[in-house]
Amino acid sequence: MTRAEGTDRSWTVRLRRRISRTVPEGQWLPDRQPAYVRSWIYVFGVATLAAFLVVLASGVLLAIEGEAWWHVSSLGHFVNSMHLWSVELFMAFMVIHLWGKFFMAAWRGRRALTWITGAVAFLGSIGTAFTGYLSQSNFDSQWISTQAKDGLNAVGIGAFFNVLDPAQMLLWHIVLLPLLVGFLVVAHIILVRRHGVVPPFDAVPPAAQELEPRTAQVTSRTAHKNPPVGSPSVEAPDQEATR
Amino acid sequence: MVGPALATARLDAAGRYIHWGVIQISLTNLLVIIAMIVLFGAAVVLRMPHSDSRPVESERSDDPR
Numbered sequence: 593m594t595r596a597e598g599t600d601r602s603w604t605v606r607l608r609r610r611i612s613r614t615v616p617e618g619q620w621l622p623d624r625q626p627a628y629v630r631s632w633i634y635v636f637g638v639a640t641l642a643a644f645l646v647v648l649a650s651g652v653l654l655a656i657e658g659e660a661w662w663h664v665s666s667l668g669h670f671v672n673s674m675h676l677w678s679v680e681l682f683m684a685f686m687v688i689h690l691w692g693k694f695f696m697a698a699w700r701g702r703r704a705l706t707w708i709t710g711a712v713a714f715l716g717s718i719g720t721a722f723t724g725y726l727s728q729s730n731f732d733s734q735w736i737s738t739q740a741k742d743g744l745n746a747v748g749i750g751a752f753f754n755v756l757d758p759a760q761m762l763l764w765h766i767v768l769l770p771l772l773v774g775f776l777v778v779a780h781i782i783l784v785r786r787h788g789v790v791p792p793f794d795a796v797p798p799a800a801q802e803l804e805p806r807t808a809q810v811t812s813r814t815a816h817k818n819p820p821v822g823s824p825s826v827e828a829p830d831q832e833a834t835r
Numbered sequence: 836m837v838g839p840a841l842a843t844a845r846l847d848a849a850g851r852y853i854h855w856g857v858i859q860i861s862l863t864n865l866l867v868i869i870a871m872i873v874l875f876g877a878a879v880v881l882r883m884p885h886s887d888s889r890p891v892e893s894e895r896s897d898d899p900r
Contacts, residue, residue, distance in 0.1 A: 630883050631878075631882075631883065632877070632878035632881055633875075633878045633879055635878070636878065680867075684867070684871050687871060688871055688875045691875050692875070692878070
């Protein structure tokens with residue numbers, strides 16, 4: 593076995609090649625985007641992501657300092673409020689992002705998995721928000737848990753998902769569900785970079801047949817009204833103009 | 836001690852609810868939903884600033900094609 597063959601078998605090399613195949617270099621943090629991306633409706637995905645990062649950072653602080661801190665101290669109140677309002681923005685931006693992508697039929701062009709990971713992340717976020725309300729350790733969380741237990745018992749999961757157990761709810765809120773949502777968000781972003789953002793319905797590929805499939809770019813009829821941010825798009829290999 | 840007094844008053848106050856047939860929603864939630872719809876509509880309708888200040892793709896000379 594030559595040295596090169598040995599290197600090829602290395603898991604690091606295989607992983608690097610796998611990553612490069614999934615999202616080629618230059619598409620992770622692109623400096624070019626299709627012309628149609630210059631629209632406010634395309635902002636809400638990254639706004640959701642920004643809010644999510646604030647949610648995570650403030651949540652980590654709250655988990656480290658504990659409930660006595662967020663109930664009593666001024667800084668604890670501030671971080672607690674920051675956690676609440678970043679979640680409010682996260683959910684609002686995510687729903688607007690969902691509306692935009694729904695009316696754009698964002699599952700077109702082999703983007704079904706992108707759509708699915710986003711939808712499941714949305715459902716996971718609802719569960720995370722719910723267990724967050726139960727982890728406030730105040731009368732509000734007591735009220736919500738006692739109201740929710742009957743519904744959850746009625747569907748037969750009360751024995752496993754016990755909303756009256758604050759420790760279990762805290763585990764779901766700060767470990768299990770964030771891991772699920774975090775994984776889905778990362779997968780969602782990778783898929784967006786892999787397949788590119790979905791073009792509008794009226795996007796017209798500029799003689800797509802003349803271009804190499806891997807560098808085929810999409811411009812829209814609105815491109816002349818809404819010029820691009822930079823030079824022509826370098827989109828993901830699977831990005832194609834679908835109508 | 837105005838702060839704690841206000842906080843107590845706020846906690847004790849009942850939320851305002853809108854009733855419309857079988858639909859019942861808190862005023863706060865309704866306002867949030869309306870704000871989201873307005874934001875969505877604005878995002879669709881409004882154009883980004885300076886969107887006419889850059890050359891269109893086909894006019895650029897440094898296209899690496």
